[in-house]
Amino acid sequence: MNLKDYGLELKHAAGGTLVSDGATIEGYASLFGLPDQGGDIVTKGAFAESLRRVAERGDRVRMLWQHDPARPIGVWDEIREDAKGLWVKGRLLPEIAQAREAAALIAAGAMDGLSIGYRTISAERDAKGRRLLSEVELWEVSLVTFPMLAEAKVGQKSDREFEMAAAFRAATKALRAE
Numbered sequence: 001m002n003l004k005d006y007g008l009e010l011k012h013a014a015g016g017t018l019v020s021d022g023a024t025i026e027g028y029a030s031l032f033g034l035p036d037q038g039g040d041i042v043t044k045g046a047f048a049e050s051l052r053r054v055a056e057r058g059d060r061v062r063m064l065w066q067h068d069p070a071r072p073i074g075v076w077d078e079i080r081e082d083a084k085g086l087w088v089k090g091r092l093l094p095e096i097a098q099a100r101e102a103a104a105l106i107a108a109g110a111m112d113g114l115s116i117g118y119r120t121i122s123a124e125r126d127a128k129g130r131r132l133l134s135e136v137e138l139w140e141v142s143l144v145t146f147p148m149l150a151e152a153k154v155g156q157k158s159d160r161e162f163e164m165a166a167a168f169r170a171a172t173k174a175l176r177a178e
Contacts, residue, residue: 113147
């Protein structure tokens, strides 16, 4: 059975290994073959056509804060499928207040999630009734607080993250004192 659903959906994957140096972040936004808390499973190759179309248009998949289209916080410089899932690498933009807060939250261990916003192009149900997503149109990858795919968590934190978070706190304190 082939299901068609053209509305925006959100799929949370707490970073597989989300690594951040305070400005650059990388990790898995989706992992293949693992059921999320909603029972959906993304299959290998599900993003291929969408990524090809984005590249063909010369466009980018957006980096958002908590799936809010009014709150972009950076840019994804690299997005690709590998054997494990959808791997992303991008930059938080220090000119954006929310991006600085995101860097501090990641450094402190308070935030560890990545989540995809997408439209289902093709899916089928398996014998257990779970949706197997075989093709999706990827719209955005967000940093989120509560991911649906528990297997993907923030990985390492560098000293630079903690230094950046401290610098942001000091700058905020100095600005408030003025």
